Amino acid sequence: xxxxxxxxTAADPLPIKPAISEINKPFWExxxxxKLLAQQCTHxxxxxxxxxxxxxxxxxxxxxxxxxxxxGELFSYIIIHRGYHPYWAQRVPYNVAFIELEEGLRMFSNIxxxxxxxxxxxxKVKVAFEQRxxxxxxxxxxxxxxx
Numbered sequence: 001x002x003x004x005x006x007x008x009t010a011a012d013p014l015p016i017k018p019a020i021s022e023i024n025k026p027f028w029e030x031x032x033x034x035k036l037l038a039q040q041c042t043h044x045x046x047x048x049x050x051x052x053x054x055x056x057x058x059x060x061x062x063x064x065x066x067x068x069x070x071x072g073e074l075f076s077y078i079i080i081h082r083g084y085h086p087y088w089a090q091r092v093p094y095n096v097a098f099i100e101l102e103e104g105l106r107m108f109s110n111i112x113x114x115x116x117x118x119x120x121x122x123x124k125v126k127v128a129f130e131q132r133x134x135x136x137x138x139x140x141x142x143x144x145x146x147x
Contacts, residue, residue, distance in 0.1 A: 013086035015132040024051040026065045031137040036070045036127045038105055039063040049105045070127030072101040072141070079116045087132075099125060099141055107139070114143045 020028055027050075030037035038049045043060035047068075054061055076098040083089020097111045097119075111119055112128065125141040132138055 013090065015087040015136060016085060017133065017136055023053055027051055028137075030065070030067070031129055031139055034129055036068045036139055037065045038068055038103070040066045047103055047105055049107055068105070068127075069102050070139075071144075072099050072125050074098075074111065074119065074121055074123045074125055074141075074143075075100040075106060076121060077111065077119055095119060097125075097141060109138070110140045112140045112142060119143075 018024070018028070027037050038047050039051050040047045040063060041055040041058060041060055042062035042064055044055060044058040046055055046057040047066065048056065048063075055063065074097055077095050079093050079095050080088070081093045083092045088094065093116055095111050095116050097109050098106060099109055100106050110130075111125065112130065124144040126144050127139050128142050129137050130140045
């Protein structure tokens with residue numbers, strides 16, 4: 001997988017950080033290592049994202065972390081034109097993308113490396129990682145050329 005690229009400087013506003021718990025900590029550690037991880041129930045094998053203590057399919061508490069392919073499709077997206085937070089104000093207009101991964105999981109993220117006006121539902125994507133703060137690396141997605 002891709003290694004995180006630094007996109008902020010010391011003078012930049014700080015991003016909103018996720019609440020990291022014992023349940024979701026492996027996900028964020030995976031991001032720092034350039035791996036997209038999700039929980040998989042050890043009883044029914046259902047994969048889940050976001051992380052949870054109990055499987056929503058069979059109610060088992062057993063799970064393990066599995067690396068995902070990082071490939072998927074742009075399921076939906078919106079373009080934000082107003083900066084509601086100082087970190088995001090410097091990035092307007094930016095996209096919020098709903099990604100459907102090959103494994104069937106869906107997650108919100110951003111598409112990077114492609115102009116917003118070129119985004120289309122159904123485009124193939126692959127995961128990349130963006131360092132947004134010294135202690136925060138997040139999964140983002142890049143459009144995969146159909147060539």
